[in-house]
Amino acid sequence: MTYQVAVAGASGYAGGEVLRLLADHPQLDVVAAGAHSNAGEYITAVHPHLTAYGDRRFTPTTPEAFAEADLVIMTLPHGQSAALAAQLPADQKIVDLGADHRLQDAAAWEAYYPGPHAGTWTYGLPELPGQREQIAAATRVAATGCYAVATILALRPLLDAGIASPEDVVVVAASGTSGAGNAPKKNLLASEVMGSMSPYKVGAHQHVPEIKQASGAASISMTPLLAPMPRGIISTVTAKAAAEVSAADVHAALVKAYDGEHFVHVLREGQWPSTAATYGTNAVQLQGTVDKDSGRIIVTSAIDNLGKGAAAQVVQCANLMLGLPEAAGLTVNGVAP
Numbered sequence: 004m005t006y007q008v009a010v011a012g013a014s015g016y017a018g019g020e021v022l023r024l025l026a027d028h029p030q031l032d033v034v035a036a037g038a039h040s041n042a043g044e045y046i047t048a049v050h051p052h053l054t055a056y057g058d059r060r061f062t063p064t065t066p067e068a069f070a071e072a073d074l075v076i077m078t079l080p081h082g083q084s085a086a087l088a089a090q091l092p093a094d095q096k097i098v099d100l101g102a103d104h105r106l107q108d109a110a111a112w113e114a115y116y117p118g119p120h121a122g123t124w125t126y127g128l129p130e131l132p133g134q135r136e137q138i139a140a141a142t143r144v145a146a147t148g149c150y151a152v153a154t155i156l157a158l159r160p161l162l163d164a165g166i167a168s169p170e171d172v173v174v175v176a177a178s179g180t181s182g183a184g185n186a187p188k189k190n191l192l193a194s195e196v197m198g199s200m201s202p203y204k205v206g207a208h209q210h211v212p213e214i215k216q217a218s219g220a221a222s223i224s225m226t227p228l229l230a231p232m233p234r235g236i237i238s239t240v241t242a243k244a245a246a247e248v249s250a251a252d253v254h255a256a257l258v259k260a261y262d263g264e265h266f267v268h269v270l271r272e273g274q275w276p277s278t279a280a281t282y283g284t285n286a287v288q289l290q291g292t293v294d295k296d297s298g299r300i301i302v303t304s305a306i307d308n309l310g311k312g313a314a315a316q317v318v319q320c321a322n323l324m325l326g327l328p329e330a331a332g333l334t335v336n337g338v339a340p
């Protein structure tokens with residue numbers, strides 16, 4: 004059986020990656036690719052790599068344009084998806100990559116985002132305990148933020164196993180520039196980014212409340228870095244050990260948490276994650292140890308921010324919501340070198 008999917012925000016980076024994945028998906032067809040300033044434009048004028056779309060054009064982002072869709076994927080700026088969702092039929096399935104519906108706590112939303120809290124949808128991270136079943140049963144799913152995917156999957160097993168303290172978690176995470184979207188900004192110019200790494204939103208990143216909500220951490224200090232690469236996130240999480248713990252214990256906790264998971268790979272001891280290995284995939288690479296000096300637990304994770312951090316994650320959720328094989332149209336094999 005084939006289902007029809009509409010994409011809102013299809014002219015952006017995340018939406019373009021959704022179109023790329025859906026072009027080769029065995030059971031999902033793109034019925035409408037919605038855009039804003041690019042409505043009416045050829046899809047290949049904005050995404051020249053998406054040859055499969057031939058002479059198709061972006062539609063406006065309206066309920067009418069999406070009426071035939073069994074499921075709508077939204078890759079819109081923060082604050083836009085709630086307004087669009089309110090205009091769609093209540094039984095039309097939606098996966099929203101924006102942040103609008105991720106947080107349960109309205110006060111946490113107001114502390115990090117402009118505008119009022121839009122409410123809470125089912126959280127779209129299938130590898131969290133019990134979440135896969137909830138996503139499969141949901142009509143509306145709020146997909147996970149890119150840094151949040153990498154960081155939650157590194158941190159949650161440590162807290163669930165009781166080997167790390169939730170009180171003092173430190174995250175240092177670097178992202179490729181596509182994480183910031185395709186609108187022109189001075190700090191994203193090649194002359195600013197190439198050959199340079201720089202921190203931003205230091206101590207004030209909007210994914211902190213989301214990571215706390217989904218991992219159980221009580222306090223997080225987060226330093227994001229902009230890295231001179233188009234894609235990829237590498238997140239290093241450190242936490243105080245709650246008990247006497249060895250590197251083997253940390254590795255075992257990660258292996259146990261993701262036993263049987265198709266997309267989350269705990270590497271062999273001694274091997275560490277790299278962003279390049281996840282390029283173009285829905286894969287997550289993880290490795291952990293204990294700091295020789297401080298005794299803190301260290302876990303590093305790598306993802307493609309446009310893959311498991313965005314478009315591939317959204318397709319994984321759509322597959323679950325439509326009763327399709329969870330991995331349909333997705334890969335764990337990166338593009339290298």
Ligand SMILES: NC(=O)C1=CN([C@@H]2O[C@H](COP(=O)(O)OP(=O)(O)OC[C@H]3O[C@@H](n4cnc5c(N)ncnc54)[C@H](OP(=O)(O)O)[C@@H]3O)[C@@H](O)[C@H]2O)C=CC1
Nearest residue numbers: 012014015016017038039040041078079101149182184185
């Ligand atoms: N990039 C990433 O790695 C990740 C992004 N996200 C989230 O996904 C969302 C999209 O991100 P990204 O693709 O990077 O952003 P982009 O800026 O690249 O794309 C934004 C898209 O939204 C459209 N758009 C803008 N304003 C409106 C509007 N008023 N009505 C309808 N459509 C509108 C744009 O259309 P047009 O260009 O035609 O004007 C474009 O298609 C954001 O919420 C982002 O935070 C989440 C995880 C990872």
Ligand SMILES: CC(=O)N[C@@H](CCC(=O)OP(=O)(O)O)C(=O)O
Nearest residue numbers: 101102148149150178179182183
């Ligand atoms: C490099 C860069 O700027 N990255 C973005 C990631 C945004 C994102 O993941 O989107 P949500 O906020 O919808 O989760 C940032 O740090 O804000």
